[in-house]
Amino acid sequence: MLSLIIPAYKVEKYLHVCLDRILAQSFSDYEILLVNDGSPDNSGQICDEYAARDSRVKVFHKENGGVSSARNLALEHVSGEWIFFIDSDDWIENGCLEQLQGYLNDSSLDLVQFNTSRTDLNYNIKTAYFPSLEAYSTANYFQPALWNYFFRASVIKDNGLRFSKELKYAEDFEFVLKYFAHVRAVQTTDLLVYNYVPADDSAMNRIPVQLFTQNNFSAVNGVIDYVAAKDVYKGFYVHNLYVFLKYILRTMPKFKINKEEFREAKSRYKGTFKKLVTFDSRFNKFLLLKAADISLSNTLTLIKLIWR
Incomplete structure (x- = not known):
């Protein structure tokens, strides 16, 4: 059934x-x-x-x-x-x-x-x-x-x-x-x-940005804590958690968010990314190479916020 x-x-x-x-x-x-x-x-x-x-x-x-x-x-x-x-x-x-x-x-x-x-x-x-x-x-x-x-x-x-x-x-x-x-x-x-049926982008403006970022980063941390001691292929999690972190940052311009709020979100990201790096040492090289990509994404997102 x-x-x-x-x-x-x-x-x-x-x-x-x-x-x-x-x-x-x-x-x-x-x-x-x-x-x-x-x-x-x-x-x-x-x-x-x-x-x-x-x-x-x-x-x-x-x-x-x-x-x-x-x-x-x-x-x-x-x-x-x-x-x-x-x-x-x-x-x-x-x-x-x-x-x-x-x-x-x-x-x-x-x-x-x-x-x-x-x-x-x-x-x-x-x-x-x-x-x-x-x-x-x-x-x-x-x-x-x-x-x-x-x-x-x-x-x-x-x-x-x-x-x-x-x-x-x-x-x-x-x-x-x-x-x-x-x-x-x-x-x-x-x-x-x-x-x-997805919500339109205007719906994002009704979501408190602090709640959105806090919840998303909490979810990532919750997954890391849950699977850390389990006998699973960590590469799958490292890869997909990294992709999700990029999604969070790229979503920021859809909010009515100021530079301070973005910097707070960026700080949350840094803490979560650091935790992901220590998740499994075998994938540190992959993450450190991706860190440059994330940094560029941060910069481009902040430019969008400043100039829109």
């Missing part, structure tokens, strides 16, 4: 499409765990309506505590061998679950990775994230979004994996990378499954 976990908060405009796309699937061996995270709109009522219509839909109502607490609640109640995290304002492709059924029956797999696309609010697909997901994965990259994978439930349960409720951003990044530390085998397919 596949357990689909869907937190719901202020999504009354989108929740019908999300759920209808799932219920229209020809594959039927699934349950939907809807968590109404204290939504002030009609999202909770919509959840109850779907539960009344289909016994596979289970609803949990809770006080607002954030997406991490909502997902954690659902994890306590899953019945399936596999878990699929879906955001309630996104949607999945028709017939996709049936096409992935063979992977769900493969007991050797701990993770199934598939393709996703960007869409708009009119549900028009703009572009696939990965022209070739298999080539992307072979290059030792990974996509940190939850909705890019099926997760084996026993791996989450046996290792006590949960989402950090302290993080409002990058909680999925931290969770996925911690999960990777326990994966034996991954199946990758270019099949388009998930359609993601």
